[in-house]
Amino acid sequence: MVTPSTHAFRFLRSALAVFALSHDSSALAQGCVAARSGSCFMVPGVELQPAEGFSAATGYRWLHSDRHFVGDVEQTQRQAEGSQVINDSHFVDLSLAYAFTPRYSATLTLPFSFNDRSQVVRSNDVARTILQRFSTQSAGLGDIRLTGAAWVIDPASHPKWNVQLGLGVDAPTGQDDVRDTFQVYDAKTRQIVARERTVDQSIQPGDGGWGIVMEMYGYYRFTDQLNAYVNGAYTMTPEEKNGVPTYRSNPYEAIMSIADTYLGRVGFDYVVMPSWGLSLSLGGRIEGVPANDAIGGSDGFRRPGLSIAIEPGVGLTRGPWMFGVTAPVALYRNREVSVPDEQQSAATGVAQHGDAAFADFMIVATVSRRF
Numbered sequence: 001m002v003t004p005s006t007h008a009f010r011f012l013r014s015a016l017a018v019f020a021l022s023h024d025s026s027a028l029a030q031g032c033v034a035a036r037s038g039s040c041f042m043v044p045g046v047e048l049q050p051a052e053g054f055s056a057a058t059g060y061r062w063l064h065s066d067r068h069f070v071g072d073v074e075q076t077q078r079q080a081e082g083s084q085v086i087n088d089s090h091f092v093d094l095s096l097a098y099a100f101t102p103r104y105s106a107t108l109t110l111p112f113s114f115n116d117r118s119q120v121v122r123s124n125d126v127a128r129t130i131l132q133r134f135s136t137q138s139a140g141l142g143d144i145r146l147t148g149a150a151w152v153i154d155p156a157s158h159p160k161w162n163v164q165l166g167l168g169v170d171a172p173t174g175q176d177d178v179r180d181t182f183q184v185y186d187a188k189t190r191q192i193v194a195r196e197r198t199v200d201q202s203i204q205p206g207d208g209g210w211g212i213v214m215e216m217y218g219y220y221r222f223t224d225q226l227n228a229y230v231n232g233a234y235t236m237t238p239e240e241k242n243g244v245p246t247y248r249s250n251p252y253e254a255i256m257s258i259a260d261t262y263l264g265r266v267g268f269d270y271v272v273m274p275s276w277g278l279s280l281s282l283g284g285r286i287e288g289v290p291a292n293d294a295i296g297g298s299d300g301f302r303r304p305g306l307s308i309a310i311e312p313g314v315g316l317t318r319g320p321w322m323f324g325v326t327a328p329v330a331l332y333r334n335r336e337v338s339v340p341d342e343q344q345s346a347a348t349g350v351a352q353h354g355d356a357a358f359a360d361f362m363i364v365a366t367v368s369r370r371f
Contacts, residue, residue, distance in 0.1 A: 052099050057368035059093040065359040069305070072334040075355060083130055085357050086118040087202060091142075095368075103151045111142035111174075115203035121183045121192055131192060134183040140205045142174040147213055159221065166215035170235055174206020176256070177244045197247050201256050201301060208242025209258035211235040225274065229283070231265040240297035248301060250352075252340035257300030263287040267311065277317030285311045285328050291336050298339045303356040308332040324366045333358040 066086045068075040078084040092112045099105040115138045123129045147168025155162055177198050184195045198204075215233040222228065237258045244256045267283015288306030292298045313326035335356035344352045 052101060053371055055097045055099070055368060055370040057093070057095040057097070057366060059091075059095070060365045061089075061091040061362060063087070063089050063359040063362045065089075065357045067333070067358050067360060068355050069333050069335045069358060070353050070355045071336070072332065074333075081130065082133075083120050083122075087357065087359075088116045088118075089203065090114040102156050103154055104149070106146070106148045107168075109145045109147075111144070112140065113142055113203075113205050114139045117200055117203050121185055123185055123190075124187050131185060132183065136180040136182065136199045136203070138175075138178040138180070138199050138203045138205060140175055140178070142205045143207065143211070144171050144173045145169070145213060146171075147215065149215070161218070161220040163216065163218040166213070166217075168213040168215070170211030170213050172206055172208050172210055174204070176204050176206045176208035176242050178204055198244055201246070202303070204244075204256075207237070207258050208244060208256070209237050209239035211237050225271040227269050229265070229267060229269065232263060234260065234262045234294070236260055236294045236296075238296040240293075241300040246301045250301075250340055250344050252299070252343040253301035255300045257298065257302040257339075259289045259298075259302045259304070260293045261287075261289055265311065269313075269315070277315075279315040279317075281311075281313040281315065281326070283311045283313075285309045291338055299343075301340060302338055303335060303354065304338050305333070305335040305356050305358075307334075307358055309361075320370045322366070322368045322370075326364045327361055328364070329361045330358060 064086070066079070066084045068078040068084055090113065092114075093109055094112075095107055095109045097105055097107040116135055117137070118133055118135045120130045120133050123131055145168055147166050149164050149166035152163045152165065179196050180199050182195050182197050183192050185191075186193045213233065213235050216231070218230045220228045237260050239258045241255045242258050246253055246256055248254065264286045265283055267281060269279055269281035271277075271279045286306060286308045289302060289304045291302075291304035307330050309328035309330045311326050311328040313324060315322070315324040317323075335354065335358075337353055341352040341354055
């Protein structure tokens with residue numbers, strides 16, 4: 001007999017699959033604030049009832065970032081004059097999970113990204129006249145992740161609430177020095193010339209360093225249909241810089257930094273149609289890049305900042321299949337002061353604060369299947 005409680009468990013599995021890939025692997029966060037971290041967090045297809053074996057998932061994320069911020073103040077003049085930087089990014093995660101027991105599991109994730117970045121070239125006159133717009137691209141495998149996870153309490157005997165903790169490694173398998181052709185204004189000839197350079201850090205498939213991934217997921221079942229969740233991840237990067245040049249004018253930003261990243265989520269989900277395994281969710285989400293790493297140095301170019309969003313979602317469970325879509329909508333964005341900003345401020349006596357472009361919303365979709 002299929003009971004509402006059974007459907008609630010199925011929904012939780014569906015929701016967990018969405019959570020697993022809602023934290024993008026290869027370039028989380030909003031556009032220019034490129035946060036790379038471990039998947040957050042659940043093993044796709046994990047069951048709160050006894051289960052073992054394999055499950056697989058495919059996740060997709062899309063974002064379009066073009067809203068510039070300095071601190072939490074939007075630079076509306078950028079769009080007004082047509083000088084905004086526009087990132088269009090598509091991310092695909094392929095994950096394979098294995099539950100050794102109902103309590104212990106491991107997940108291997110292969111992330112891929114496909115990016116287009118549009119920006120303008122200016123003259124060197126006082127007005128910084130916009131001459132033309134051009135684009136650079138990148139695509140490829142990102143930084144592969146392997147994580148292990150364990151429920152704090154045996155889920156077979158404790159279905160009402162539980163916490164799962166995870167620990168893993170983020171390997172520097174993604175290319176961090178992709179190059180493309182830029183359009184550059186030559187002040188001597190007063191002509192636009194083509195120059196090959198490394199593409200912007202925000203669209204590099206990898207960050208060039210090892211990461212230590214720490215993850216957490218907790219839930220509480222109020223009823224067979226109503227559940228609360230809390231979800232977080234932090235990736236520590238002991239290495240400071242990856243040696244890749246940025247071609248930026250600030251000497252303290254000449255080389256790309258390898259930055260920590262974080263994500264936090266909290267919310268509720270409700271099974272609206274138990275017979276179909278159809279559920280809705282609503283929560284809050286914060287993600288970003290800190291200005292200072294938890295361990296190791298923080299020198300080199302990065303765009304520290306954060307985005308806070310409201311995150312509605314829908315999930316569907318049909319037999320071994322689970323489908324989910326969420327659409328985080330930004331409520332607050334902040335490009336924070338970086339270490340190079342502070343270094344240049346101290347050297348010149350003039351306060352420096354770089355900007356970053358953020359997206360208004362994202363689309364995140366997941367399909368998973370247990371075997």
